[in-house]
Amino acid sequence: MCSRFIRATGAVVLALGAAVAAAAGDTYPSKPIRFIVPAAAGGPTEIVTRLLAERMTQSMGVPVVVEAKPGAGGNIGADAVAKAAPDGYTILMGTIGTNAINQTLYKSMPYQPLKDLVAVTQVVSYPLVVVVNPKLPINSVADLIAYAKSHPGELNRASGGSGTSMHMSGELFNEMAGIKMQHIPYKGSLPALTDVMGGQADLAFDSLVIAQPLIKAGKLRAIAVTGPKRSPAEPDVPSVSETLPGYAMTSWIGVFAPAGTPRPVVDRLQQEIAKALADPKVKAQLTSQAADPVASTPDEFARFTTEETEKWAPVVKASGASVS
Structure with a gap:
């Protein structure tokens, strides 16, 4: 019952x-x-x-x-x-x-x-895009790796914040390329990219949505995208994996x-x-x-x-x- x-x-x-x-x-x-x-x-x-x-x-x-x-x-x-x-x-x-x-x-x-x-x-x-300050002698992923190895610990990498894809894509790059770039977290993409343009930071892994107008204006230099292949939005920019096989960050x-x-x-x-x-x-x-x-x-x-x-x-x- x-x-x-x-x-x-x-x-x-x-x-x-x-x-x-x-x-x-x-x-x-x-x-x-x-x-x-x-x-x-x-x-x-x-x-x-x-x-x-x-x-x-x-x-x-x-x-x-x-x-x-x-x-x-x-x-x-x-x-x-x-x-x-x-x-x-x-x-x-x-x-x-x-x-x-x-x-x-x-x-x-x-x-x-x-x-x-x-x-x-x-x-x-x-995908993200890897952008550098145009004054740096870095025009490709190979250049970036070579520069980082010849200037250990000197490159400052800006990101939109700790734990973001911008942060971890760079950490993955460090690990796979065998280099060390210093991470500087910002409160968002805009302040991070502003400092890359101004030379307070050297490079960033960031969103094409934000970076693309700055790339087209010549204020940032795009050297690669982080997806497994080239992006239709920037078909002339190679993927990181063309130089660093196996790298992919979407x-x-x-x-x-x-x-x-x-x-x-x-x-x-x-x-x-x-x-x-x-x-x-x-x-x-x-x-x-x-x-x-x-x-x-x-x-x-x-x-x-x-x-x-x-x-x-x-x-x-x-x-x-x-x-x-």
Whole structure:
């Protein structure tokens, strides 16, 4: 009798939970959505997020407000979303740093990416570009390696922050090339590239989205892209792997929600983002900046983030990089 009652009560609870989740999906959204960017304003992550938010505002019928929360390699913004109400009204544009690299790089994390955030969809993947101050006698990857070996420890490499793809792509390069470049973290891509142009830093691994206009203006010299092959956005710039076989670094960003967000809400977000990425104008803007739209399913993206976490953990450990 008791066991039958427990089973019946459990079935009622499950049915009520399913009904609540379904209702959440049916009524969502009914108020503005906060889209948190864990990086500095004006950087590649924010640029893509604003592009998506504009289309989502049109299609979802509520304002999708972009809010930059940089700091601690993206951990401040990501933690704010991890601790937000799991109702779909606070979402994160996560990065390879916040959702794959940081949990190995940082000695202490305020959130656990795989536990405290639920994957919605990967948005884009993109290679980085290696740029140097034009006054340096470095015109190729071979030149960079030779210069670093003849001037050990002298080259300063700027990045958009500790734990970012800009940071770890350089660490991977150091390891594979057998060189040592000093890492200088900045609060975003723009200040990092500004110092490379001004000579306060020598080079950077950074996003084509931000660097391309500066390259075309002659303020930075592009010597390579980090993807496994050349980028259609800069077809005359070789890939690092043409000189350093096996090297490849493809960065990515994607959307996450707080753990416990109802699956119908997650699915609605994924569908709206996929719809935005399929828009010909959005697609053209992204591809012109060397960003490849993805629009994976929540399950696909969850598997991908787990794989990326496992992939980068040994690279971070081998580099010796650590942030307290």
